[in-house]
Amino acid sequence: MSTRRNFLKNSAIISAALSVPASLKCNTASPQTAKGEAFILSTWNHGIPANEAAWKIVGEGGKAIDAVEAGVRVVESDPKSTSVGLGGVPDRDGNVTLDACIMDETGNAGSVCFLQHIENPISVARKVMDDTPHVMLAGDGALKFALDNGFVKKNLLTAESKKAWQEWAVKSKYKPIINSENHDTIGLLAMDKNGDLSGACTTSGLGYKMYGRVGDSPIIGAGLFVDNEVGAATATGMGELMMKTLGSFLVVELMRQGATAQQACEEAVMRIIKKLDYKDLQVGYLAIDKAGNMGAYAIQPGFNYALMKGGKNELIDAVSYLK
Ligand code: GLY
Numbered sequence: 001m002s003t004r005r006n007f008l009k010n011s012a013i014i015s016a017a018l019s020v021p022a023s024l025k026c027n028t029a030s031p032q033t034a035k036g037e038a039f040i041l042s043t044w045n046h047g048i049p050a051n052e053a054a055w056k057i058v059g060e061g062g063k064a065i066d067a068v069e070a071g072v073r074v075v076e077s078d079p080k081s082t083s084v085g086l087g088g089v090p091d092r093d094g095n096v097t098l099d100a101c102i103m104d105e106t107g108n109a110g111s112v113c114f115l116q117h118i119e120n121p122i123s124v125a126r127k128v129m130d131d132t133p134h135v136m137l138a139g140d141g142a143l144k145f146a147l148d149n150g151f152v153k154k155n156l157l158t159a160e161s162k163k164a165w166q167e168w169a170v171k172s173k174y175k176p177i178i179n180s181e182n183h184d185t186i187g188l189l190a191m192d193k194n195g196d197l198s199g200a201c202t203t204s205g206l207g208y209k210m211y212g213r214v215g216d217s218p219i220i221g222a223g224l225f226v227d228n229e230v231g232a233a234t235a236t237g238m239g240e241l242m243m244k245t246l247g248s249f250l251v252v253e254l255m256r257q258g259a260t261a262q263q264a265c266e267e268a269v270m271r272i273i274k275k276l277d278y279k280d281l282q283v284g285y286l287a288i289d290k291a292g293n294m295g296a297y298a299i300q301p302g303f304n305y306a307l308m309k310g311g312k313n314e315l316i317d318a319v320s321y322l323k
Pocket of ligand 1: 204
């Protein structure tokens, strides 16, 4: 292909990527990180303690992959966080089934889905990534792998979650409506002092879901994607919408074609708005690029995220399509 044809092709791709409607472009602060500065971004208010744990690693010069795992483990082990790990809202039959994935700066990835009885699915996903030739293990296979590798079997249905489920079961109305109040996967992205990116994403999924339902969080490219040359993205909200648009991969690809992290998050939300029924449903994206710029955007108001840099950890409200 001639140089001119290459140029025209690349220009077309970049302008398509940047065709975010002007009305949607916003002036969200996108602080650029100084070279050598670590940086952590995570979903929702439980991102604050997760960032603290992750910072203990990257702040001391440790690797982003170790930081993202350590960060989300805190939320998985918190019984009060009812959408992740221990104490997670069960499915309609009372089973707590967990999804998680992790991805490092080399493009290596590990994932578990429909995993029961293990408090820290992110560490099982890490083990799949580090010690097997595979990316994803599911259900009983994931549980067997975890137990074979020293993870401890545990009842994850806390008394509080059981009581709430039993109250729900009286009417057992099954209408998956997700908004900012009832669903909050943790997705955590980190850049270490070496400038390397990694991410982790973990959830108990949609409350009172059908037995066997798996969401976006363990799907590489839907709930999480990392490309160390370009950037990283993660998602929260109604997983079916991110799965149908492969949202986190889309965000990273848009950045590769020239969109800013903010534009990429906005365009990924717009794909959902244009093609899918999003009424009453929430989706939120977070992204960071290789230069340390960040983006955040959601369908509904109410999505917030925790940003930690320079040792300062703060909760910020994301801008949204609906006001
Ligand atoms: N975003 C998590 C889920 O839909 O399961």
